Amino acid sequence: MSEKKFASQADLEEKRVSFDKLSDHAYAYTAEGDPNTGIVVGDEAAMVIDTQATPVMAQDVIQRIRAVTAIPIKYVVLSHYHAVRVLGASAYQPEHVIASRDTYDLIVERGDADMKSEIERFPRLFRAVESVPGLTWPTLVFEKRLTLWLGKLQVEIMQLGRGHTKGDTVVWLPQEKILFSGDLVEYGATPYTGDAYLSEWPATLDAIAALQPGKLVPGRGASLMNPKDVKAGLDGTRAFITEMFAAVKSAG
Numbered sequence: 001m002s003e004k005k006f007a008s009q010a011d012l013e014e015k016r017v018s019f020d021k022l023s024d025h026a027y028a029y030t031a032e033g034d035p036n037t038g039i040v041v042g043d044e045a046a047m048v049i050d051t052q053a054t055p056v057m058a059q060d061v062i063q064r065i066r067a068v069t070a071i072p073i074k075y076v077v078l079s080h081y082h083a084v085r086v087l088g089a090s091a092y093q094p095e096h097v098i099a100s101r102d103t104y105d106l107i108v109e110r111g112d113a114d115m116k117s118e119i120e121r122f123p124r125l126f127r128a129v130e131s132v133p134g135l136t137w138p139t140l141v142f143e144k145r146l147t148l149w150l151g152k153l154q155v156e157i158m159q160l161g162r163g164h165t166k167g168d169t170v171v172w173l174p175q176e177k178i179l180f181s182g183d184l185v186e187y188g189a190t191p192y193t194g195d196a197y198l199s200e201w202p203a204t205l206d207a208i209a210a211l212q213p214g215k216l217v218p219g220r221g222a223s224l225m226n227p228k229d230v231k232a233g234l235d236g237t238r239a240f241i242t243e244m245f246a247a248v249k250s251a252g
């Protein structure tokens with residue numbers, strides 16, 4: 001009997017990359033539903049939110065950053081622990097890899113297993129997987145909220161609640177009303193719920209909405225460039241989560 005393969009192993013088509021300018025301080029690297037990377041450019045330091053899946057794949061992000069700024073990339077923020085989000089971190093040579101305490105705990109608990117599983121399920125998303133040096137370990141771990149100032153630019157790194165995982169972290173630029181949501185919000189893509197807290201996720205979306213973002217970079221899908229599109233991204237994610245939770249409850 002032949003070994004059964006994941007359907008995603010047949011996903012081999014390369015996606016078209018966009019590098020969107022949200023403001024003088026914020027950019028988004030998106031690729032038609034593949035995992036997104038956010039970029040924050042301060043006065044003397046830059047930050048990357050989610051890294052791409054391998055150091056080789058991260059080089060394309062770095063090349064695009066270098067087209068707009070020469071300042072050092074000092075910070076990498078992990079929106080959560082999934083391998084496809086974190087294993088490219090070494091390419092940026094950051095001074096700090098930032099994660100929530102809950103994300104750190106998940107790396108300890110499940111990091112190895114998740115890395116093996118995701119590499120098997122999504123071979124296209126782990127191009128040049130041999131360039132991955134191993135698990136990405138945070139060097140700066142916070143609980144609930146961390147404020148950084150990149151020169152005059154205020155950056156809030158926050159846990160607003162559980163949803164996609166227990167460690168979900170958003171990056172918020174309050175002066176510019178720009179939010180990087182990780183996989184708490186997905187646009188035109190189906191959220192993965194293997195680590196999810198379905199009953200709590202809608203309240204976390206409410207907390208995102210309460211910030212009133214003018215622009216939002218979701219975990220997957222196009223950058224949401226105005227409040228109407230932000231609302232569509234939040235509503236679409238909420239609808240999927242609530243309908244799935246209702247179906248699971250009724251089946252129970």
